Amino acid sequence: MYKYDSYDQQMVDARVDEFRDQVERRLAGKLTEDQFKPLRLMNGLYLQLHAYMLRVAVPYGTLSGAQMHILADIADKYDRGYGHFTTRQNIQYNWIKLEDAPDLMADLAAVEMHAIQTSGNCIRNISSDHFAGAAADELVDPRPYAELLRQWSSFHPEFMYLPRKFKIAVIASDTDRAAMRLHDIGIQIVEQNGELGAAFYVGGGMGRTPMIAPRIRDFVPLDQLVTYSEACLRVYNRHGRRDNKYKARIKILVHEMGAEEYTRQVEEEFAHLLDEGIEPPLAELERIKTYFEDPAFEAGAKSIDRSDPDFALWVERNTVRHKHDSYVSAVISLKPVGGIPGDATSAQMHLMADLAAQYSFDECRVMHTQNIVLPHVKIADLHTLWTALHEAGLGEPNLDQVGDIIACPGLDYCSLANARSIPISQQISERFAANGKGDTLGELKLKISGCINACGHHHAGHIGILGVDKKGVENYQLLLGGSEAEDASLAKITGPGFNEAGIVDAVETTADVYLREREDGERFLDTYRRIGMAPFKEALYG
Amino acid sequence: MVDSHSNPLGSSPDEVQFRFRDDDPVDHAQVTVDAFLEQSNSSAVRLEPGDDTQALIPHLERIALVEVNFPSFGDGRGYSSARTLREAGYTGELRAVGDVLIDQLSNMRRCGFDSFAPEIRLDEADAQAAFDRWPQHYQAGADTRRTIAQLRHE
Ligand code: HEM
Ligand code: SF4
Numbered sequence: 111m112y113k114y115d116s117y118d119q120q121m122v123d124a125r126v127d128e129f130r131d132q133v134e135r136r137l138a139g140k141l142t143e144d145q146f147k148p149l150r151l152m153n154g155l156y157l158q159l160h161a162y163m164l165r166v167a168v169p170y171g172t173l174s175g176a177q178m179h180i181l182a183d184i185a186d187k188y189d190r191g192y193g194h195f196t197t198r199q200n201i202q203y204n205w206i207k208l209e210d211a212p213d214l215m216a217d218l219a220a221v222e223m224h225a226i227q228t229s230g231n232c233i234r235n236i237s238s239d240h241f242a243g244a245a246a247d248e249l250v251d252p253r254p255y256a257e258l259l260r261q262w263s264s265f266h267p268e269f270m271y272l273p274r275k276f277k278i279a280v281i282a283s284d285t286d287r288a289a290m291r292l293h294d295i296g297i298q299i300v301e302q303n304g305e306l307g308a309a310f311y312v313g314g315g316m317g318r319t320p321m322i323a324p325r326i327r328d329f330v331p332l333d334q335l336v337t338y339s340e341a342c343l344r345v346y347n348r349h350g351r352r353d354n355k356y357k358a359r360i361k362i363l364v365h366e367m368g369a370e371e372y373t374r375q376v377e378e379e380f381a382h383l384l385d386e387g388i389e390p391p392l393a394e395l396e397r398i399k400t401y402f403e404d405p406a407f408e409a410g411a412k413s414i415d416r417s418d419p420d421f422a423l424w425v426e427r428n429t430v431r432h433k434h435d436s437y438v439s440a441v442i443s444l445k446p447v448g449g450i451p452g453d454a455t456s457a458q459m460h461l462m463a464d465l466a467a468q469y470s471f472d473e474c475r476v477m478h479t480q481n482i483v484l485p486h487v488k489i490a491d492l493h494t495l496w497t498a499l500h501e502a503g504l505g506e507p508n509l510d511q512v513g514d515i516i517a518c519p520g521l522d523y524c525s526l527a528n529a530r531s532i533p534i535s536q537q538i539s540e541r542f543a544a545n546g547k548g549d550t551l552g553e554l555k556l557k558i559s560g561c562i563n564a565c566g567h568h569h570a571g572h573i574g575i576l577g578v579d580k581k582g583v584e585n586y587q588l589l590l591g592g593s594e595a596e597d598a599s600l601a602k603i604t605g606p607g608f609n610e611a612g613i614v615d616a617v618e619t620t621a622d623v624y625l626r627e628r629e630d631g632e633r634f635l636d637t638y639r640r641i642g643m644a645p646f647k648e649a650l651y652g
Numbered sequence: 653m654v655d656s657h658s659n660p661l662g663s664s665p666d667e668v669q670f671r672f673r674d675d676d677p678v679d680h681a682q683v684t685v686d687a688f689l690e691q692s693n694s695s696a697v698r699l700e701p702g703d704d705t706q707a708l709i710p711h712l713e714r715i716a717l718v719e720v721n722f723p724s725f726g727d728g729r730g731y732s733s734a735r736t737l738r739e740a741g742y743t744g745e746l747r748a749v750g751d752v753l754i755d756q757l758s759n760m761r762r763c764g765f766d767s768f769a770p771e772i773r774l775d776e777a778d779a780q781a782a783f784d785r786w787p788q789h790y791q792a793g794a795d796t797r798r799t800i801a802q803l804r805h806e
Contacts, residue, residue, distance in 0.1 A: 117788055117800045117804065118800075120787050121787075124785060124787060128755075128785055131781065140778070145725070145753060148726060149755055231726070231728075261790045261801070262790060262791060265759075265786070265791075266791055267731065267759040267760075267762035267763050267791060267793055268728075268759075268763055268791075269728070269731075270756075270759055271725070271728025272728060344732050344735075344736075347728060347729060347731070348705075348729060352701075352727055352729075382739070383739075386739055386792070387792070388791070388792040390799065390802075391802065391805050393804075394801040394804060397804065397805075
């Protein structure tokens, strides 16, 4: 894992001091709320329905056990004993007091963490593949590149007041586990003629106008990564729309200007910036890479006794092939039947931290699906690990199943919401557990947003649910056929919306059509793509 | 609050609160980019957020003052304008005016601004603290300071 040196620590400490000073000036009336708002947002503080929410950055989703322990302590000390893992691999607390925030930041800084740029119109926390460094199919570990970009984007003097928020994801395998093409910039590390470089995709995003990013360059050499990124951002900062915040994301610029013209301007700026010498020396990337070397894997058992059916099911569903054949990556589901997707109590966080220390080289990962991964678990340790998880209610075997729902905070917390998301997800997971169908559906990604802003990725759900407001009543639209993966696609609305009870029935009806129509080995998404919307519409509205 | 209407197009030297240059400030009026491009004898220009900064590049040697207006501090186009000018070799005064506040000073400075004429005068001590806030920098800026990555590999 990356470790701060004295420079990184100084920067984060300076930020804590700066923020403390800003809060004092706000409380003393020297800053108006309008002046203070972007400053607190850049420190992750968001005003919600009931209180301040604080979003803590988990760079590329990687956490040490010690850091996870602190996240648990923070939940107890400053919040109500729980936290919420988010779709951008961060964690959020829902009940923070402004006066406490500077002390909280100082606690984070003590374990090399922060909340810098987790909100606001700036470059946000860089996300990545949650199986980075473990996946059998990756070209290289993408995280050193994400760390290089983390440093470049942190406190960037030119890009703190962009037209709108800016999200970057970095992956390094053809399988996309980070929704890369739904980011403002998606980067895939690729190999060309024996050299590593980066393919750039620019102008993806969700929100009210979802777009899949086009590739604007096949190959940026590794020693020009920062320079190319800077060129992409500068053209956006110069020309991105500022007259309408709904049209301010880079996806709109790329769309309105045309990918070709945007690319031409980026290339022109890039050629100019190459002469400016803004790229960190390549030795810096090499330095960063040393922190991401493989831990000391040991050869061991390659299989394990699966006579206990509950354990067997968990192994089958929640463990993923590792590049070392004596290990797997194990997913800890934060989606118990009827639970709040992504929530974890402080006790659960402490337990996950201990298990990471015992079984996974002290490392865990936050997934964009709001679960936690122990990336490097010995196959021989799986039963002991599962037993501990199972006893703590963390052993739900539902990775990528219908119960593994992504849901935004919705009307329970969010001031922009039209409808509740959490209770819908609870009812759906309960329904499919009770009727037994959940176990027969295989991979089915269900994603729920409480409004058009799409924090719950509903556009990218195999099944998506969108909360809308219909004459003051909560109403839900159903969408089918989205994917955030390498086969990215945007989901389409089935037709008229449903009320709260109706949407749960509609999801079951949709699942029934799939069960009836599927052919060998087809996932829900495959069947939908083969048969199209009509049979689903017929069943839903016919 | 400074209230000088003698110079409607731009700030006057009296309104400059912080200046990091030794030369004498230009004391004639700034003109708009359009006017500048037509009226070749002016040496002071005022850039608004939507203006094309790059249009000034062929004329830099005859410019002594570029004033970049921030009508609202949340509009960050002026930061890119500043860097574009500095990278093109502009060495004259680069003045940030308008909604210029404490918490933006250090980044403006790093982007190449060397004078500041905030619409509302800033608290001197708070401003000094802001200019001095950051011990180091990850990014290359318009100044000659070495980046953290360069320092690591010296
Ligand atoms: C509760 C307070 C929240 C508010 C007010 C909020 C607000 C917003 C808004 C306004 C957008 C649309 C931005 C745009 O299209 O330009 C957005 C997008 C998004 N938010 Fe949130 N959000 C909140 C919580 C969350 C949470 C908890 C998560 C993670 C679970 C999240 C993840 C996202 C994601 C992934 C997007 C889509 C990004 C994209 O458009 O590319 N948000 N949010
Ligand atoms: S999707 Fe809408 S309701 Fe849900 S968290 Fe985002 S802004 Fe709030």
